[in-house]
Amino acid sequence: MKHLMLAAIAESAQAPLAVRHIARPVPGKGQVLVRVHAAGVNPLDTKIATGAGAHARQPLPAVLGLDLAGTVIELGEAVEGFAPGQEVFGMAGGIGGAQGTMAEYIAVDARLIASKPHTLGMREAAALPLVFITAWEGLVDRANVRPGQRVLIHGGAGGVGQVAVQLAKARGAEVYATGSAASLDFIRSLGATAIDYQAQSVEAYVEQHTAGEGFDIVYDTVGGSTLDASFQAVKPYTGHVLSCLGWGQHSLAPLSFRSATYSGVFTLTPLLTGKGREHHGAILREAAALANAGQLTIRVDERPFELDEVNEAFRQVAEGRGKGKTVIQLVGE
Template sequence: MVINAFGGPEQLVWGDLPMPEPGAGEVLVRVACAGVNPADWKTRVGKLSAYIDYHFPFVLGFDLSGIVEAVGKGLDALAPGDRVFGMSKQGQGRDGSYAEYCIADAAFLTPLPTGWSFAQAAALPVAGTTAYGGMVDVGDLQVGQSVLVNGGAGGVGSIAIQVAHALGARVAATCGPDNMSYVRGFGADHAIDYRAGDVAQAVRKWAPDGVDLVLDAVGLDSLLPSALDIVAPGGRYVEIATLISQASVEDVAHAAANGVSILSNMDAVMRLPQHLGGLAALCAAGGVKPPAIEIMPLAEAGEAHRRIEGQHVRGKIILEVASHDDW
């Protein structure tokens, strides 16, 4: 699926492009599944044009899973036939994973976790590295700390809960009333219905001194005004940069004066390969299990974008790029 111009979901149409060839350090992946992320629709409408060198026709898609088809010269870490998941080079202006074949850097691919399907693994790369990097790297998560995941039922939130739980933290998560048992199933010690009342008050009831870490997987400044009310002095509030709103300079300075750090997950973007490796290790050890997924055919990519843009998807939407029952 390609876009030939910026615009709405209707811009996603079928297209034929030449077979890409991997260069040094690159891998050609035969794509089984592609995960759909908020960053995909933002790429489609041109919101990320400050970061991506677009060309048209352009193939969207960061997340992928599939089989290594070919490797670039001098690369021996992966071989044709390997089952992998990871990220495309869409962020560097290369065509993404909504296609039969996709180029990826070898550093951004890792073996499929044992027992995971291609569809389940395609839910991991962006959401998983965002959760892991926000928690472990930027958030400096420590054993025994208390954590709040804002938006626990989404793709990032459901993985963040598991990462925090697996690494020995106490975890609370916000969600809608229909997802209370869902987030508890991922290891949340406490579920907070954000529609039922004052979230900050509910957090303080659970952690009277404030939590050590907040990972805000909702954005829109939904909890930012309450940061000083819910984060303990010396704690951290981590925002996800691809969400709509970000803390102002005044917000950051005011929080810092009160001993609270407001940070972006992008502070650790150069360490994404390490985040992917750490996440894969947790998956292999059974500390992270797949979030809820809904599989849609690649032809329905436009509808998938409409739903992701509405922001109320439980888990992840996965596009099935190719039939892979016999892979």
């Protein structure tokens, strides 16, 4: 069994994932072999398992999972900056035909990972990569969030939302976030002004919090009608709307009449194309620095699912029942 490992495999669409032994990977040039301690479960993983998520280009059967935290075991050729025994985290596979993170070992492109923040456990670190990279690519890369700006995060208690709130705050912005009534206390605990989107109209909260001027940056992490609401909430001329789920058909008129800007955020591109992977590693180093400085945490669901409970973990994510990010734990902390 020395050269085998356990992995969670989506064998066909709609079927339960199977946990079984497969060959343990060998790191190629530019790769490191990582012993996976924890793997984050994202909504995209559950979509791929049902046969949806075509944009992820992950034909089945496949080992699923994008996010990991673990320990470097072995270095492939031409790898610098990592050493055996080093704790790392990253968004490392599970799409584009690559093996995912829900396995005991994974060979990953060294450009996609970074040293794990010492302030976070393996489960927290495994919950962070996809959502933090998504938040950073919107707020920093596209919108250059900075002091003096009013930033509105839609879905502030969600995976991307909670780290987007903290990132905008860390970069000096004044942060507001929408959520349901049940999530408002959590949003406040992150340091944002909480807005109950069901209790207040867009016009009402724009008037209350910006004296009717609109927000400098609006980040939609929800999609659908929330993106339309974002177009109404943004400040004329200099305002910038971002969405990581802007995949529907939308009227641009409200945005155009404000002469404002829109940017889409699609975080998977470097994994799918191989281009720009160094930037993901750089973003993760920024995440680790913020976490180590006490400016970034992530709420993880308290249940530590094990690999043989992967189907329960997927159900929890698909049904939105987790209190925070759902993580599969492969090695005890």
